[in-house]
Amino acid sequence: MDFRDSETALGPQHADLLPDSATTAVKVVIVGGFGVGKTTLVGSVSEIRPLTTEETMTQAGAEIDDTAGIERKTSTTVAMDFGRISINEELVLYVFGTPGQERFWFLWNGLFEGALGAVVLVDTRRLEVSFEVIGRLEDRGVPFVVAANTFPESPSYPTEELRAALDLPPEVPIVDCDARTRESSRDVLLALMRYLYDLPTPSAR
Template identity: 55%
Template sequence: MTPTEQLVRGASAAEQSAVRPPLPVKLVIAGGFGVGKTTAVGAISEIEPLTTEAAITEVAAGVDDLSHTPRKTTTTVAMDFGCITIDPTLKLYLFGTPGQERFGFMWDDIVEGAVGGLVIVDTRRLDDCYAAVDYFEHRGIPFAVALNAFDGRLEHSLEEVRWALDVSEHVPLLVFDARERGSVRDALLVVLESALAANGG
């Protein structure tokens, strides 16, 4: 049974045969500064994504580590939003969080109602994703960890990252490319499957 079939398994035969809009499902894409959250939403969204990008000022540059992202000139200051229809029965609404800790006060509002989250990790800067991992763990929200392969390379293996982040074995870890639509889709489907498993699906 596919994830979509499981999500709608409670509907009656009459309801399933009727023409109706797809089931809306909210997912959150989180992670540290400059890990690829906005890129991932833009790569997969079937609509023009809503972004709240602002120019990185000299003051912000003094706070945010730009050493691994020297070409980055903007940053998300509220959230990113996009959506993707998986099939006629299921539509994902994607909300990307701001990466900097100083915008953490927005997270509760952004995450409310989400069935799961995707934490994107830059393996060159593992420290930057601890806050996102802790957030989902402490609130009992199912999540997966996706290692973004910058320039096709990873600084650490999946096993090393699992140990460093101290995430349990039931949390999926995967490698993906935030620029590639198919790669982002596959990562989001892993989050969906984790959410179903956590809810007895």
């Protein structure tokens, strides 16, 4: 998948360097089922050339992965995606995207190490692929927000219907998202930052 400034280059580019004014860096993770748009979100929001580990899907993989509803998908993330966005002059987010197929979920342990929170990206045409993802986050105690990605012909549900379908507690934010646009993807990350900021400290819980 092509993103701006994604051409091959040797060594770090000037645009890749961390701003001198940055004082705080936070790690967040983008999770979701297979084919919900995680790589697209990381690529659209990143201010540096995104790192992707996409490989062409083979017939052998198609026999393992559930491609129902995403039959046109031709590549898949096999390790992680990585990007960076400066929220302001001082705060920088390191954004890691996880692989969606269950057979690669063993990589989650490393990707979640040191992460402050997560975004669960969902496809309203295939909500069922998000159930176990959300369950794993809840088991880990990782705070998260849910972003409903916009796909052609994807149904739109009222927030409370979506909350009930995903069995989410009332305090978990649900936001709309178009992972193809930088502004929308940035707003999702800002929603996560606001949610994390409003969480009570461990001593206050």
